[in-house]
Amino acid sequence: MADALPATLGPLLRAARERLAAAGLDDPALxxxxxxxxxxxxxxxQAIAEPGQKVGSAALSDIEAALRRRVAGEPVHRILGYREFYxxxxxxxxxTLEPRPDTETLVDAVLPFARATADRLGECRILDLGTGTGAIALALLSAVPAATATGVDISPDALATAAGNARNLGLGGRFKALHSNWFEKVSGRYHLIASNPPYIPVGDIENLQDEVRDFDPRQALDGxxxxxxxxxxxxxxxxxxxxAQGKVAVEIGHTQKSDVTGIFAAAGYRLAGVHRDLGGNDRVLVFERGTP
Known part of the structure; x- marks a missing residue:
């Protein structure tokens, strides 16, 4: 049985950190x-200035439950119910896949193009395939006020989450959630098609980190x-x-650059950009139509 948590803020933080550290977690302090x-x-x-601040019993109970979930391996942002992205x-x-910093590389890769398109045309229409939380589309909409986006997903739960995120961020008027299996229900043309698709070989899923394998949705992983x-x-x-002048941007696994480039080249695209993540791995490829 774990010791009861202290009811004052400073000691509570220390006790929580010690419990997570004892469980061998990577970043117990954070x-x-x-x-x-x-x-x-x-x-x-407040933790620094008022370490003696009292914490109520209901909050202590919630913190106790959250610590147990974290010790059991559930990712901290799943427990909190949200994650910061861009x-x-x-x-x-x-x-929904938990959006991760690597995917911010995709936003960085296409943001100049989205801005330039909006400046030139007064609009930039974006299609986000496999939108999940809406992360890619909403990050671009927040940075490009003239842009609009359609977020496509096969999961109604994901689409409801993305639409809710759009509303909460004040972007609901420029974001449309579309239930579709890839392009099946999509109509119209877009200046930018972006996707962080499932790209894990099905045989490798069992070898992923526990936090990914056990808590991210399987259909968002299985490529x-x-x-x-x-x-x-x-x-x-x-x-x-x-x-005609549009671009397609995709996130990839760090060993997939050559294969993905070949797939798009065979379909008439040329590689217009390769972008690396914070770890120095090839992470995002940008394609445009090759000249005939």
Whole structure:
């Protein structure tokens, strides 16, 4: 039985950190702070300036439950119910992939193009395939006021989450959630088609980190036998939905650059940009239609 948590803020933070550290978690100090602040409604400044501040019994009970979930392996942001992405707070749900910093690379890669398109045309129409929480589309909308986006997902739960995130961020008027299997229900043409598709070979899913394997939705991970099926779908179908000067941007696994480039080249695209994540891995490829 775990010791009862202290009812004052400073000792509570220490006790939470020690419990997570004893469980061998990678970043117990950060996880403890996120959990305590979220469920107690306090800030880091208060913890420093007012370590003797009392924490109510209901908050202590919530913190105790959250610590147990974290010790059992559940990711901290799943417990909190949200994650920050590109400066935006995005709610999570069981059928959404937890957006991660690597995917911010995709936003960085296409943001100049989206801005330039909006400046030139007065608009930039974006299609986000497999939108999940809406992370990619909403980050671009927040940065490009003239842009609009359609977020496509096969999961109604994910679409409801994305639409809710759009409303909460004041972007609901420029974001449309569309239930579709890839391009099946999509209509119109877009200046930018973006996707962080499932790209894990199905045989490798069991070898992923526990936090990914056990808590991210399987259909957001499974890229088929070789992890490349979604890129084949996108490369084959995107031309029917892409404006003449448009671009297609995809996140990839760090070993997939050559294979994905080949798939798009065979479909008539040329590689217009390669972008690396914070770890120095190839993470995002940007394509445009090759000249005939």
């Amino acid at each position: 996880d403890a702070r996120l959990i305590v602040e979220h469920f107690s409604g306090t800030t880091r400044t 400066g935006l707070r995005l709610s999570l749900s069981p059928e 088929g036998a070789d992890g490349l099926d979604p890129y084949r779908f996108i490369a084959a179908e995107a031309v029917g939905f892409l404006e």
